[in-house]
Amino acid sequence: xxxxxxxxxxxxxxxxxxxxxxxxxxxxxxxxxxxxxxxxxxxxxxxxxxxxxxxxxxxxxxxxxxxxxxxxxxxxxxxxxxxxxxxxxxxxxxxxxxxxxxxxxxxxxxxx
Amino acid sequence: xxxxxxxxxxxxxxxxxxxxxxxxxxxxxxxxxxxxxxxxxxxxxxxxxxxxxxxxxxxxxxxxxxxxxxxxxxxxxxxxxxxxxxxxxxxxxxxxxxxxxxxxxxxxxxxxxxx
Numbered sequence: 001x002x003x004x005x006x007x008x009x010x011x012x013x014x015x016x017x018x019x020x021x022x023x024x025x026x027x028x029x030x031x032x033x034x035x036x037x038x039x040x041x042x043x044x045x046x047x048x049x050x051x052x053x054x055x056x057x058x059x060x061x062x063x064x065x066x067x068x069x070x071x072x073x074x075x076x077x078x079x080x081x082x083x084x085x086x087x088x089x090x091x092x093x094x095x096x097x098x099x100x101x102x103x104x105x106x107x108x109x110x111x112x
Numbered sequence: 113x114x115x116x117x118x119x120x121x122x123x124x125x126x127x128x129x130x131x132x133x134x135x136x137x138x139x140x141x142x143x144x145x146x147x148x149x150x151x152x153x154x155x156x157x158x159x160x161x162x163x164x165x166x167x168x169x170x171x172x173x174x175x176x177x178x179x180x181x182x183x184x185x186x187x188x189x190x191x192x193x194x195x196x197x198x199x200x201x202x203x204x205x206x207x208x209x210x211x212x213x214x215x216x217x218x219x220x221x222x223x224x225x226x227x
Contacts, residue, residue: 033216042118042205042218043156088155097146098209100216105155 003027003092004103012109013079021074021106023089030094032065032072037086046074077112114140116208118219125196133191133222135206141186141210142197147179148216150203150221196226 001082004025013019031050035043047056049072050067057065062075074087076086115138125195127132135145144163148156152214160170165180168181178200189208193200 018206035218040203040221040223042116042207042220044218047172048215087151099146099158099161099205102148102156105153107153 004101005105006087006089006103006106008106009104010107010109012111016078016110019071019076019079019108021076021087022071022099024071025090025091025105026070026071027093029091030069032069032091033090033092033100034063034072034074035088035090037088043088050111051055059081064106076108079108081110081112084110089104114208114210114217116142116219118206118222120222121220121223122149122223125224127197127226129218130192130194130197131224133193133204133206135189135191135208135219137187137208137217139211140209141212141213142190143186144209145183145189146207146209147189147191147214148207150205156205159191160168163213164181172206193224195209196224198226200224201226 007022033048034046037043047063052067052069054065058078064073087106090100113205116137117138119134147159149159150156158171159174162168162181162183164183164186170176183189203221203223205221207216209216
């Protein structure tokens with residue numbers, strides 16, 4: 001069974017602070033995706049990374065894929081209340097039937 | 113962009129009854145659809161992979177006779193929770209994949225409450 005462990009599990013910060021969420025596994029993934037989910041809704045894709053060592057930036061969000069394609073991180077700069085939500089990483093395995101394995105999740109709350 | 117419609121968004125049913133949840137890809141054909149279950153403040157757990165025209169592949173520990181999946185066309189998959197019990201209460205989410213163009217697109221989920 002492939003496991004994707006996210007840390008921290010919960011994070012409550014003030015507006016304007018920076019934060020990093022980690023996603024770690026012992027398995028190698030062909031690609032890794034990050035999603036954000038709000039209560040009562042489905043996850044929404046933020047980014048897909050496919051190359052080891054790849055860094056992608058999406059406004060205040062920076063995503064990195066580990067060199068060995070086993071881990072990833074999400075860094076948010078100057079967090080805003082609108083960033084509040086459940087952040088999920090998900091790994092796709094080559095030859096794994098295109099299934100996504102989701103991480104354990106990080107619940108982020110950004111307060112004014 | 114790709115849109116996946118999931119209905120109903122919420123449903124309350126009595127113990128022992130069956131409930132059907134629909135998942136439709138509106139503007140693309142999805143050869144594969146996935147069904148997930150999510151408990152409050154937890155991550156998504158894959159229940160089964162649904163391929164058009166063939167039997168679904170269930171994850172370990174998921175009862176295939178309880179969670180019936182039908183993928184009759186390239187745009188529709190259904191999940192039927194049979195003889196529902198309160199422990200089946202959960203948030204169910206579907207996903208459709210069109211890896212050539214859109215990747216994975218998720219429905220908005222169905223909140224099932226069994227009373």
